[in-house]
Amino acid sequence: MLDIRIEKTTAPKQKPVDESKLGFGRIFTDHMFIMNYTEGKGWHDARVVPYAPVVLDPSALVFHYAQECFEGMKAYRRKDGGVQLFRPEKNAQRMLSTHDRLCIPPIPEEDFVQAVKALVEVDADWVPHSEGTSLYIRPFTIATEAVLGVKAAAEYQFIIIASPSGAYYAEGINPVRIYVEDQYTRAAPGGTGYIKCGGNYAASIIASEKAHKLGFSQVLWLDGVERKYVEEVGSMNIFFKIDGEIYTAPTCGTVLPGITRMSCIELMKEWGYQVNETRLAITDLMQAAKEGKLEEVFGTGTAAVISPVGELVYEDQSAIINGGKIGELTHKLYDTLTGIQWGTLPDEHGWIVPVCK
Ligand code: COI
Numbered sequence: 001m002l003d004i005r006i007e008k009t010t011a012p013k014q015k016p017v018d019e020s021k022l023g024f025g026r027i028f029t030d031h032m033f034i035m036n037y038t039e040g041k042g043w044h045d046a047r048v049v050p051y052a053p054v055v056l057d058p059s060a061l062v063f064h065y066a067q068e069c070f071e072g073m074k075a076y077r078r079k080d081g082g083v084q085l086f087r088p089e090k091n092a093q094r095m096l097s098t099h100d101r102l103c104i105p106p107i108p109e110e111d112f113v114q115a116v117k118a119l120v121e122v123d124a125d126w127v128p129h130s131e132g133t134s135l136y137i138r139p140f141t142i143a144t145e146a147v148l149g150v151k152a153a154a155e156y157q158f159i160i161i162a163s164p165s166g167a168y169y170a171e172g173i174n175p176v177r178i179y180v181e182d183q184y185t186r187a188a189p190g191g192t193g194y195i196k197c198g199g200n201y202a203a204s205i206i207a208s209e210k211a212h213k214l215g216f217s218q219v220l221w222l223d224g225v226e227r228k229y230v231e232e233v234g235s236m237n238i239f240f241k242i243d244g245e246i247y248t249a250p251t252c253g254t255v256l257p258g259i260t261r262m263s264c265i266e267l268m269k270e271w272g273y274q275v276n277e278t279r280l281a282i283t284d285l286m287q288a289a290k291e292g293k294l295e296e297v298f299g300t301g302t303a304a305v306i307s308p309v310g311e312l313v314y315e316d317q318s319a320i321i322n323g324g325k326i327g328e329l330t331h332k333l334y335d336t337l338t339g340i341q342w343g344t345l346p347d348e349h350g351w352i353v354p355v356c357k
Helices: 061-065 086-103 108-124 198-202 207-211 258-272 280-292 327-341
Strands: 032-036 042-050 068-070 075-079 085-086 134-143 153-166 176-181 219-220 230-233 235-241 245-248 276-277 294-301 305-314 317-320 352-356
Touching: 032 108, 042 108, 061 075, 061 134, 068 086, 068 198, 085 108, 085 327, 086 108, 086 134, 086 258, 108 134, 108 153, 108 352, 134 235, 176 207, 207 219, 235 258, 235 280, 245 258, 258 294, 258 305, 258 327, 280 305, 280 317, 294 327, 305 327
Parallel strands: 176 219, 176 305, 245 276
Antiparallel strands: 032 042, 032 153, 068 134, 075 085, 075 134, 085 352, 134 153, 219 230, 230 235, 235 245, 235 294, 294 305, 305 317
């Protein structure tokens, strides 16, 4: 259990008045959580302090060799005014796996959750009230040791910031257009595709820039070896409903094990769907679309929630999905998941962790 020092701001910022204009990740709350790591001492000095710039030595390892990683989670405002988290222990577990891959010392699951709760409690008034809004929480770890050798750092900071946010995509729950990337790849076996490190995202920007210029919201990545099998989308996992069955890429090394992905799989299995976590070739997917068997496509992610896909473009072929409209299953998943998250539906799975009443 962490001993967290709380230092409240003496100059609180003006909270956003018009919650319909929040956007995603542009406004930050009054406080942040910080904890330091020093070799020989472990994690220490856990504190919630006023939100402020972080001062680092220019030679800090994070700037040079990108020993950095992050998580994404949300706090939701219930109708009765309370605030709750969704499966925070899953973020803690994924962060542990990420730290392990990047040779960063572990943060125990209970400490991670305690730190998130501490920040959300202090900034509870920042959790927005309007439908579809939430407090996006961004825990991250950076290597702060000041040295230029390529090695695991001896010093780190674990920081949590929070941002009242609306929909991640400008489209909201309206279907997005996705470009199947056939030049660049995101992840290869043995690499870092299964963890949330900034480097994965840095390397992906060139493809999303290209996709944006062509009028698409995101790219769908193919596997890094054969450029044959569908893997994930820039900021979400992706599911396909083909002839009544559900397909999504397996999380065996190159795909991020999404918490929304995991929750959707559990829900769909309960609803009686056959969910195949299996490799699916892009050519088979486009063929299914041609034959009218590709019924629905949707992305899942903490930021994106459930995002219907209305069109997929691969090379010179376009597949319009469900007439470019949100499908029935996609809608049901969105309603169920957000209902549980915002507390309008009962939490039958034990996924909800209350922060304040
Ligand atoms: C999230 O969904 O929380 C993510 O971390 C994706 C991010 C790149 C916006």
